[in-house]
Amino acid sequence: MITLCQFAPVPGWEVNASPFCLKVETYLRCAGLPFRAEATLPMKAPKGKLPFIIDEDGRRIPDSGQIVAHLEATRGALLDGGLSQEQRARGHLIRRTCEESLYFVLLYSRWFDEDGWRLVKPAYFHDLPAPLRLILPDLIRRRLRRDALGQGLLRHSRDEIYALGCADLDALAAALGDRAFFVADRPSSADVCAYAFLANILKAPLRNPLRDRAKSHERLASFVSHIDQHLKQMQE
Ligand SMILES: N[C@@H](CCC(=O)N[C@@H](CS)C(=O)NCC(=O)O)C(=O)O
Numbered sequence: 750m751i752t753l754c755q756f757a758p759v760p761g762w763e764v765n766a767s768p769f770c771l772k773v774e775t776y777l778r779c780a781g782l783p784f785r786a787e788a789t790l791p792m793k794a795p796k797g798k799l800p801f802i803i804d805e806d807g808r809r810i811p812d813s814g815q816i817v818a819h820l821e822a823t824r825g826a827l828l829d830g831g832l833s834q835e836q837r838a839r840g841h842l843i844r845r846t847c848e849e850s851l852y853f854v855l856l857y858s859r860w861f862d863e864d865g866w867r868l869v870k871p872a873y874f875h876d877l878p879a880p881l882r883l884i885l886p887d888l889i890r891r892r893l894r895r896d897a898l899g900q901g902l903l904r905h906s907r908d909e910i911y912a913l914g915c916a917d918l919d920a921l922a923a924a925l926g927d928r929a930f931f932v933a934d935r936p937s938s939a940d941v942c943a944y945a946f947l948a949n950i951l952k953a954p955l956r957n958p959l960r961d962r963a964k965s966h967e968r969l970a971s972f973v974s975h976i977d978q979h980l981k982q983m984q985e
Contacts, residue, residue, distance in 0.1 A: 750783050752803040757788035759872050763952040764945075766873070768852065769813045770800040772945035776817055778980050779936050780827035814844070817938045828938045840932045840939030843924065846917050847946040853902045854914030855949060858957045860893050862907065865955050911958040918959070921947070922966035929975050936979055944976040 755770035765771040777784045784802075794801045794811055801811040802819075810819050821829055829837070859869045874886050897903040902910060921943060925931055930940045950963045951973055963969055 750785055751777065751805060753777060753784050753786045753800060754789040754794065754803065755786060755800040756790075760875070761954065762872070764948050766949070766953065767799060768847070768855065768945040768949045769798075771949060772813045772942050773800045773802065773816050775941045775944055775976070775980070776820070776828065776938060778983055779941055779976075780820065780824070781983055782820065782824065782827070813942075814848075817941075821938070828936060828941065832933060832937060836932045836937070839924075840937055843921070843931050843939045844942045846920060847942055851914055851917040851921075851946055853897065853900060854910055854917070854959055855946065856893065856897065857902060857910050858914075858955060858959050860890055861897070861903065862957060865957060866890075868955060914959045915962040918950075918962045918966060918969065922969050925968050925972055927968070929972070931972075936976060940972075940976065944973060948973050948976075 753770075753773055755765060755774065756767045759766045765774060774784075774786065789799065791797050791799050795809050796811040798811065800813060800816070801809055802816050803809050804819070804823075810816050817828075821827060829840070832840070859865045870886050874882050877885060894903060902913075905913070921931075928934075930936055931943055932939050936944075947963060947969055950960055951970060953960075
């Protein structure tokens with residue numbers, strides 16, 4: 750069986766707090782591939798980031814995109830088989846919007862927006878022993894600050910940052926239009942990716958302009974419900 754190595758669930762959160770981990774978990778469930786989830790830490794991952802999988806032959810594959818590509822290649826194009834070139838290109842643009850743009854605003858809302866950090870710090874680190882619980886959160890936060898400054902996002906004001914994220918959500922809502930899914934008439938790997946980010950914004954217990962904007966687009970909320978229903982049906 751495949752082992753999905755991901756962050757431990759955060760108590761009280763409906764979905765895995767990492768959109769990349771939730772993406773792979775949702776992909777596996779949508780594809781009907783049996784797996785067991787193992788809680789781990791990024792320092793144990795081949796590329797220092799989660800998720801990674803351990804395939805049945807013991808191969809460790811990091812990076813959500815590479816994991817999906819590997820599973821599509823070895824298990825027979827489970828979600829993306831039969832997609833046209835145009836549909837694949839559309840999926841690529843949806844994924845990049847979520848992973849290379851929206852992600853950083855989500856990160857900001859949790860680690861740098863003081864309202865988010867007040868909730869996230871105890872939720873993420875509550876189970877660490879006392880000395881680590883005092884040191885680690887601020888250590889990680891400092892590294893993420895350096896990364897986000899290098900990436901450029903943290904050079905903007907709070908309002909500007911949320912405006913960037915809201916623009917991504919507006920574009921996703923417009924790209925979805927009245928369709929049930931982003932790419933075809935069934936969930937593709939790009940839908941799974943969009944779900945992982947949107948569900949993380951809509952279902953996490955944080956209130957911020959990103960969540961307000963996502964909630965204001967009914968079609969995004971009903972897309973998340975469609976995938977939830979699909980996952981339920983897959984389980985039955
Ligand atoms: N490109 C990677 C990104 C994964 C990623 O950024 N994971 C974050 C969690 S959402 C992580 O492991 N962060 C830990 C760290 O930076 O130390 C993928 O698609 O899997």
